[in-house]
Amino acid sequence: xxxxxxxxxxxxxxxxxxxxxxxxxxxxxxxxxxxxxxxxxxxxxxxxxxxxxxxxxxxxxxxxxxxxxxxxxxxxxxxxxxxxxxxxxxxxxxxxxxxxxxxxxxxxxxxxxxxxxxxxxxxxxxxxxxxxxxxxxxxxxxxxxxxxxxxxxxxxxxxxxxxxxxxxxxxxxxxxxxxxxxxxxxxxxxxxxxxxxxxxxxxxxxxxxxxxxxxxxxxxxxx
Numbered sequence: 428x429x430x431x432x433x434x435x436x437x438x439x440x441x442x443x444x445x446x447x448x449x450x451x452x453x454x455x456x457x458x459x460x461x462x463x464x465x466x467x468x469x470x471x472x473x474x475x476x477x478x479x480x481x482x483x484x485x486x487x488x489x490x491x492x493x494x495x496x497x498x499x500x501x502x503x504x505x506x507x508x509x510x511x512x513x514x515x516x517x518x519x520x521x522x523x524x525x526x527x528x529x530x531x532x533x534x535x536x537x538x539x540x541x542x543x544x545x546x547x548x549x550x551x552x553x554x555x556x557x558x559x560x561x562x563x564x565x566x567x568x569x570x571x572x573x574x575x576x577x578x579x580x581x582x583x584x585x586x587x588x589x590x591x592x593x594x595x596x597x598x599x600x601x602x603x604x605x606x607x608x609x610x611x612x613x614x615x616x617x618x619x620x621x622x623x624x625x626x627x628x629x630x631x632x633x634x635x636x637x638x639x640x641x642x643x644x645x646x647x648x649x650x
Contacts, residue, residue, distance in 0.1 A: 447475065447544060447545070448473050448474065448475040448544070449473065449474055449475070449543065449544040449546070450472065450473045451472075451473070452470055452471060452472060453470075453471040453474070453496065453497060453498060454468070454470075454471065454496075454497040455468075455469050455470070455471040455479075455481055455494055455495060455496045455497065456468050456469065456494065456495040457469055457483055457485070457487065457492060457493075457494055458492070458493040458494065458495060458504075466495060467483065467484075467485055468483075469481050469482060469483030469484075470482050470483070470517075471496060472524075474496070474498075474540070474543070474544060475544055476537065476540055476541050476544060476635065477528055477529055477620065477635040478507075478510070478526070478527055478528040478529055479496070479507070479526075479527060479529075480524065480525065480526045480527075481494075481524070481525055481527075482515065482517060482522040482523065482524045482525070483522065483523055483525070484520070484522055484523070485523065486523050487509070487523070487525065490508055490509045491506065491507070491508045491509075491530065492506075492507060493505070493506055493507075494506075494507055498539065498540065498543045499543065499549075501536075501539060503532070503533070503536040503539070503540070504533075504536075505529055505531065505532045505536070506529065506530045506531030506532070507525075507527040507528065507529060507530065508527055508528055508530045509525055509526070509527050510526045510527055510528055511525075511526040512524065512525050512526070528635075529635065530634075531632060531634075532632065532633050533630055533631065533632060533633070534624050534631040534632060534633040535631070536633075537633035538633075571602075572644060574644050575640060575644055575646060578644075578646040579600075579619075579621060579638060579646060580592065580598050580600075582636075582638075582646070582648065583598075583600070583621065583623050583634075583636060586634075586636065587625065587627075588623050588625055588634040588636060589623040589624075589625055589634075590625055590626075598623070599623075599624065600621050600622065600623045601621070601622040601623075602619055602620065602621055602622075603619070603620040603621075603622070604617070604618070604619060604620075605617075605618030605619060605620050605637065606618055608639060608649075614641060614642065614643075615642075616639040616640060616641045616642075616645075616647075617639070617640045617641075617642075618637060618638075618639060618649060619637070619638045619639075619640055620635055620636070620637050620638075621635070621636050621637075621638060622634070622635050623636065636648070637649035
């Protein structure tokens with residue numbers, strides 16, 4: 428069922444580039460909830476278009492939080508959800524290490540983050556680049572069976588990560604293939620990352636959502 432889609436994914440070099448990780452320290456701050464509280468500094472260790480790893484002295488009080496990342500000379504606010512956490516030693520003291528995924532980031536900041544990860548130069552006019560890759564329908568999306576397309580779009584609309592397309596209109600989403608996933612005693616499923624954008628309070632926001640798609644057409648959100 429997915430043979431043509433997988434061949435397409437694996438043949439697109441952009442898929443492999445988009446979601447690689449860039450190791451190396453960068454400045455970042457945690458923004459505690461409340462007004463008048465100064466951001467607390469931490470150290471970014473690794474970043475990718477859908478998440479990051481960082482260390483910070485404090486233990487964060489919730490699984491979702493706001494960070495400020497500094498990439499080159501740009502500071503960008505992001506919303507992050509913890510995937511894993513542990514403790515490591517840093518200069519002889521225990522620091523908390525977090526591996527998190529982005530759950531909220533402005534689209535132009537996401538575009539800049541992708542260029543940072545891929546070590547690409549910034550364009551002379553960043554505004555003209557915003558949303559450039561989302562200007563047309565993704566060919567890989569069209570290769571998916573219609574029932575799978577509809578399920579993915581319905582879930583993104585439900586999550587407020589995509590505007591509901593008008594009748595006859597194709598949704599502006601971009602897909603990346605994440606490989607096969609399997610659990611003992613269960614059929615293999617395909618990991619598919621879907622990049623979508625939606626305007627929230629006059630700001631265009633970018634989202635990455637991971638799905639598990641079975642050969643039978645079943646679509647689930649990845650845990």
